[in-house]
Amino acid sequence: MASTTATAIQSSRPLPKDFSAQQPETIRLYPLSNYTFGTKETQPEEDPSVVARLKRLEEHYDLHGMRRTCEGVLVCHEHNHPHVLMLQIANAFFKLPGDYLPFDEDEIEGFKKRLNERLAPVGSQFSGEGVNEDWEIGDTLAQWWRPNFETFMYPFLPGHVTRPKECKKLYFITLPKKSQFQSFRPPHAARIPRMPFSSSGLWKVLSVPKNMKLLAVPLFELYDNTARYGPQLSAIPHLLSRYNFEFVDENDNVVAVTPGTPLPADQIPRTKVLAGGDDGQDTGMTDVGEGENGNGGQ
Structure with a gap:
């Protein structure tokens, strides 16, 4: 890795001294073009309003204490720039894949089930023993706390709060590389040109409910936005x-x-619609319009 980095930043000027002490492991990102994305049946929201959602949170707290929520930061790249996969609901509301855990569920296994509910295709070939091993759950990137039964969450627990109502954890998840056995096709996927596998060898497809969109959002689009x-x-x-x-x-x-080089003007990454949407049309890889305002999940 050191020699690769040296080559990437080499110029007519002398190379700087090494500046990589105490770094976590370098992460390998695979291109967005490695993957195929599909749709599945609609998954209606559990609550018709924010008020109803907070009411259900209060009922959960009364019965089981603090609610645990897990969400995944799934990362790949387009034009050598990291992109994060996220869901868009009703062309307005953005959220990461994942959800709250049942009160008696193991954290990681429960999180894998939630990821499968959102992104795994429907069918017996994707269920059963071993299907949850497909997800490689990485580092915990952040913890957000909900002190009260309200929409605000904080990346710290306020000093006066001794009984938070919810803790949301974000985990880093890198997508696996595509299969090396491109010639293999299961019968149900004869018309699918490319499908990703996980490192464990399971048939891996990302499918989003029809009432949602799956987006690939570049980091610079998220930053300070x-x-x-x-x-x-x-x-x-x-x-x-x-x-x-x-x-x-x-x-x-x-x-x-990284560190990298500037991109040509025709390769500037933009947010991509990978799958989904309730208009019944194949959105393919079209850009999300600037007018689709919204905010992140709270």
Whole structure:
């Protein structure tokens, strides 16, 4: 890795001394083009309003204490720039894949089930023993606390709060590389040109409910953009800044590392709609319009 980094930043000027002490492990990101995204049946929201959601939180707290919520920061790259996969609901509300855990569920296993509910395709071939092993849950990136039965959450627990109502944890999840066995196709996927596998070898497909959109949002779009994405999602670039990345092409070759180089004007990343939407049309990889305002999940 050291030699690759040296090559990437080499210029006519002398190379600076090493500046990588106490760094976490370098993360390898795979290109968005490695993956295929689909849709599945609609998943209606459990609560018709914010008031109803907070009421259900209060009922949970009375019965089981603090609610635990887990969400995943799924990262890949486009044009050698990290992109985060997130859901958009009603062209306005953004959230990460995941949800609250049942009170008696193990944290990691329960989180994997929640990820499967949101993103795994429907069908017996994707259920049963071992399906949850598909997700590689990485570091805890952040913890957000809800002190009271209200929408505000904080990245710290206020000193006067001894009984928080909810704790939300964000985990770093890198998408697996595509299968090396491209010629294999299960019968139900004869018309699908490319499908990703996990490192465990399971058939891995990301499918989003029809009433949602799955977006790939570049980090620079999230950065300092609380007006559109809210404080939790707009903080993700800060959370990921502790890592160095190496960017891999479709042939598994490292093509760039951080620190990187400026992109050509025709390769500036934009938010992409990968799948979903309730208009019944195939949105493919079209850009999200600037007018679709919203904010991040609270």
